[in-house]
Structure formats: structure tokens, C-alpha cells
Amino acid sequence: MYDTDPGLGTEPARADGLSGPQRSVPRPQYTGTGSSIEIDRLIRMGYALKSPVETPLLHYQMQESLNPLQAPVMPGYRRKISEEIETPTPGFSARKKRTLVAIPCYNEEVAIGSLVLMARRYVDEVLVVDDGCTDETVNIAREAGAVVVSHGSQQGKGRAIKTSLEYAFQGRFDVLVFMDGDGQHNPEEIPFLLEPIIGDDADLVIGYRKLGQMPVYRRFGRAVLDVVTGVGSTITDSQCGFRVLNRRSIESMLKRLKKDDFSTESEMLQVAQETNLRVGERPIVCKYGDFDTSTKNPFAHGFEVLNSLFWLGIEKKPLFYFGAPGFASLFLGIFLWTRFLQIFNETGALSLEYGVIISVLFVIGAVTLLMGLMLDIVARVRA
Structure with missing residues (x-):
């Protein structure tokens, strides 16, 4: 029921856009009325629609959808990335x-x-x-x-x-x-x-x-x-x-x-x-x-x-650690000094113990406060 005609078939287009060598393909035998010439014309039109350019183009379009950053395989195809591809949003x-x-x-x-x-x-x-x-x-x-x-x-x-x-x-x-x-x-x-x-x-x-x-x-x-x-x-x-x-x-x-x-x-x-x-x-x-x-x-x-x-x-922070105790020592010495003067005015007697304690507090306070000031200056210079 089938016949072959070596002139009706062509090799499908390859990726480089060229057709392969001609080969024989089966052609169905149509029964019924109609001219054989018209049948041959319709068959040739069907093969003609399969242009050797269309197949690579379709292949290229599929490639674009899968990997838009891959270069096209067909020579002559050029594109501008900014026009055809949106910059992806950076993920995690x-x-x-x-x-x-x-x-x-x-x-x-x-x-x-x-x-x-x-x-x-x-x-x-x-x-x-x-x-x-x-x-x-x-x-x-x-x-x-x-x-x-x-x-x-x-x-x-x-x-x-x-x-x-x-x-x-x-x-x-x-x-x-x-x-x-x-x-x-x-x-x-x-x-x-x-x-x-x-x-x-x-x-x-x-x-x-x-x-x-x-x-x-x-x-x-x-x-x-x-x-x-x-x-x-x-x-x-x-x-x-x-x-x-x-x-x-x-x-x-x-x-x-x-x-x-x-x-x-x-x-x-x-x-x-x-x-x-x-x-x-x-x-x-x-x-x-x-x-x-x-x-x-x-x-x-x-x-x-x-x-x-x-x-x-x-x-x-030397000024804080030395200055605060030094200031406290001076403040306590001043307080005891006023108390010492108050007792002297009331009794006319001098308390040796008060005098020694007050002197020690004044010396400690002054030395500590001075040390804190000096170390603070050194710390600021080193910083």
C-alpha cells in the first residue's frame, strides 16, 4: 500500500541550520478521487513548511527558556541582556x-x-x-x-x-x-x-x-x-x-x-x-x-x-578609681576637722587622736587624688 519517491523527503535540519542529504521517505497511497499532481503539490507544501531555519530557531527559543544566560548556538543571534533578561533578586x-x-x-x-x-x-x-x-x-x-x-x-x-x-x-x-x-x-x-x-x-x-x-x-x-x-x-x-x-x-x-x-x-x-x-x-x-x-x-x-x-x-578609668576615694578621704577629713574645732571651742582642749586621724585622711586624700589625675592624663595620651 505504500510507495516511495526519492524526491519528496529531506533530512531534518541540523543545529547549524543546514539540511542533511536527501533520503527516501514513505508516502501513503491516497485512494479516491483527485489528481495525483494535486496530491504531490500538497505533500511538497507540507515539507516546505518545515524550513531549515525554523527548526534551529525553535531549538534556540527552548534553550533561552531553560538557561537565559547561555550563549545562543546559532551564529548571527545577538541580544542585549538589559532588554531581554531581568536581573534576579539576590537570595539568601x-x-x-x-x-x-x-x-x-x-x-x-x-x-x-x-x-x-x-x-x-x-x-x-x-x-x-x-x-x-x-x-x-x-x-x-x-x-x-x-x-x-x-x-x-x-x-x-x-x-x-x-x-x-x-x-x-x-x-x-x-x-x-x-x-x-x-x-x-x-x-x-x-x-x-x-x-x-x-x-x-x-x-x-x-x-x-x-x-x-x-x-x-x-x-x-x-x-x-x-x-x-x-x-x-x-x-x-x-x-x-x-x-x-x-x-x-x-x-x-x-x-x-x-x-x-x-x-x-x-x-x-x-x-x-x-x-x-x-x-x-x-x-x-x-x-x-x-x-x-x-x-x-x-x-x-x-x-x-x-x-x-x-x-x-x-x-x-584611673580618675574614677583613684579620684573618688581621694575625694571621699578629703571630705571625711574636713568633716572631722570641723568637729575638732567645735570640741576645742567648747572645752578648750586639743584631741591628739582627732589631729592624727585628720592629718592621715588629708594626706591620703591629696595623694590619691593627685595620682588619679596623673594616671588619667597618661591614659588619655596613650589612647
């Missing part, structure tokens, strides 16, 4: 910030492995600062995928904090997350603390622990340190080591932090106040009890922080 991936988790460690082999593995899910890199560890902390951290920087000896948590800041600054990280290495902080809360930083609502975000989840002996120490550290601020938990810094905070802290001990959290808040950083807070859950692997006694920790804050305050 375009705003993604390089994030580093830093974990200062001293003999934390119990918790460091799981801590690193969990933290790696949420950040680009995990840094473990080895502050003179003598156990398997370093080996476990490396096997878990962390970058390890070693001090060689125990230099203090503050020194480890500064090492982390320098690493983040040199590595051009946009966000730095600090966590303690004893397993008390939950890495799954990292995205929650990152939100204010990613949204540019804060420069420094501090996790705060509710008093109900803390042991009683820790609550008192935290309350005292919060009062001492939080003067002039509304920070709920000044001592929490779970905190996030943006690039501006990283640079500010790196230039100004001085202490190498456990007072570094308090010092960071003082630097934030001095440099007008925006400080935010987020509630966190802390693990204590049997999992409390802290290597520092809480009472020793508290006294160390108070001592460091005292000397840090003297260094930064």
Missing part, C-alpha cells in the same frame, strides 16, 4: 556570611569530639584553640574535622579568645561564634544566635542562661559579676561564653582586648560600650550536673574576674 545564598566557630580548650577530651561534629553542620569552619592541653583534646578535635591552633602552654582563656579573633580577622570571616569546650553549650542553637547578626540587628549577640537552670552556687557568683560588669548596660548574663560577633565586633575586640584570663567576657562588654556596638541577647539552654566538665572552680573563677576587672578599671 548571595547574602551568606562566612562563619567560624571558635572553641577555646584546656583538657576537654570528654566533650570536644561531639561538639565539633555538631557545630560543623551550621558553620563553614570550626577552630579549636589548644591552650596547653595535656590529654587527647587536640587529636580528637582534628579527627572530628576542626582546625587546631596550639599555644604550646596554658596562657589563659583570654589569650585563646584573642587568638580566635586574630584567626577570624586574617581568614576574612564575617561572623565569629564563641563556644565553651566543656559541652555545656548546644551547637544546635547556633542558627538561633546567628539570626540578629544575619539580619544586621546587632553587632554582638550573647546567650543568656535562666537562673533556674543553673546550680545555686553559680547563681550568686553570676549575680555579683553581672552587677560589676553590667554597670551602664542592661545585659542579663555577662559571663556567658556562648556569643556571636560580626566583622565590626571582631575588629573592635581584636584592637582593644588586653586581659588573658577569665575576665575576657566582661572586658568584651566594656569594649562594646566604648565602641557603641549594638548588643543583643538570646536565651539558651546550658547543661550542668553530671555533665559539668568545667576545669575552673566557680569561686576561683569569680575572684579572678573581680580582680581583673578592678585592675582593668584602674587602667582605663
Whole structure:
């Protein structure tokens, strides 16, 4: 029922717009009335509609819809991107910030492995600062995928904090997350603390622990340190080591932090106040009890922080720390002097005890006030 005619078929057009060699194609036999010449004309018209230019054009249009930035395959096709393609709106991936988790460690082999593995899910890199560890902390951290920087000896948590800041600054990280290495902080809360930083609502975000989840002996120490550290601020938990810094905070802290001990959290808040950083807070859950692997006694920790804050305050605000006691000593001396004169007028007797006390108060007040003024001048010159 079928016949072939070698003159009626052509190879479909290729991608370069040219036709292939001619070949035979089947032609159905039509029955019924009508001229065979008319049938041949209609068939040729059907093939003629399949122009060798139309097929590449259709292919090109499909390609445009799938990948509008890919160059056209046909020569001679040119377009202006501004006329045919709208600039896509940047998504979250375009705003993604390089994030580093830093974990200062001293003999934390119990918790460091799981801590690193969990933290790696949420950040680009995990840094473990080895502050003179003598156990398997370093080996476990490396096997878990962390970058390890070693001090060689125990230099203090503050020194480890500064090492982390320098690493983040040199590595051009946009966000730095600090966590303690004893397993008390939950890495799954990292995205929650990152939100204010990613949204540019804060420069420094501090996790705060509710008093109900803390042991009683820790609550008192935290309350005292919060009062001492939080003067002039509304920070709920000044001592929490779970905190996030943006690039501006990283640079500010790196230039100004001085202490190498456990007072570094308090010092960071003082630097934030001095440099007008925006400080935010987020509630966190802390693990204590049997999992409390802290290597520092809480009472020793508290006294160390108070001592460091005292000397840090003297260094930064000598006029306040020396001037206020000196002024108080002078004021008390003047009060006792008036009392001394009153007794002399009434009885005509001189009190040797009053005289000695008044003299000592005047000397202490004058020397202290003068020292505060001199140190304040020196501090302003150094700044």
C-alpha cells in the first residue's frame, strides 16, 4: 500500500541550520478521487513548511527558556541582556556570611569530639584553640574535622579568645561564634544566635542562661559579676561564653582586648560600650550536673574576674578609681576637722587622736587624688 519517491523527503535540519542529504521517505497511497499532481503539490507544501531555519530557531527559543544566560548556538543571534533578561533578586545564598566557630580548650577530651561534629553542620569552619592541653583534646578535635591552633602552654582563656579573633580577622570571616569546650553549650542553637547578626540587628549577640537552670552556687557568683560588669548596660548574663560577633565586633575586640584570663567576657562588654556596638541577647539552654566538665572552680573563677576587672578599671578609668576615694578621704577629713574645732571651742582642749586621724585622711586624700589625675592624663595620651 505504500510507495516511495526519492524526491519528496529531506533530512531534518541540523543545529547549524543546514539540511542533511536527501533520503527516501514513505508516502501513503491516497485512494479516491483527485489528481495525483494535486496530491504531490500538497505533500511538497507540507515539507516546505518545515524550513531549515525554523527548526534551529525553535531549538534556540527552548534553550533561552531553560538557561537565559547561555550563549545562543546559532551564529548571527545577538541580544542585549538589559532588554531581554531581568536581573534576579539576590537570595539568601548571595547574602551568606562566612562563619567560624571558635572553641577555646584546656583538657576537654570528654566533650570536644561531639561538639565539633555538631557545630560543623551550621558553620563553614570550626577552630579549636589548644591552650596547653595535656590529654587527647587536640587529636580528637582534628579527627572530628576542626582546625587546631596550639599555644604550646596554658596562657589563659583570654589569650585563646584573642587568638580566635586574630584567626577570624586574617581568614576574612564575617561572623565569629564563641563556644565553651566543656559541652555545656548546644551547637544546635547556633542558627538561633546567628539570626540578629544575619539580619544586621546587632553587632554582638550573647546567650543568656535562666537562673533556674543553673546550680545555686553559680547563681550568686553570676549575680555579683553581672552587677560589676553590667554597670551602664542592661545585659542579663555577662559571663556567658556562648556569643556571636560580626566583622565590626571582631575588629573592635581584636584592637582593644588586653586581659588573658577569665575576665575576657566582661572586658568584651566594656569594649562594646566604648565602641557603641549594638548588643543583643538570646536565651539558651546550658547543661550542668553530671555533665559539668568545667576545669575552673566557680569561686576561683569569680575572684579572678573581680580582680581583673578592678585592675582593668584602674587602667582605663584611673580618675574614677583613684579620684573618688581621694575625694571621699578629703571630705571625711574636713568633716572631722570641723568637729575638732567645735570640741576645742567648747572645752578648750586639743584631741591628739582627732589631729592624727585628720592629718592621715588629708594626706591620703591629696595623694590619691593627685595620682588619679596623673594616671588619667597618661591614659588619655596613650589612647
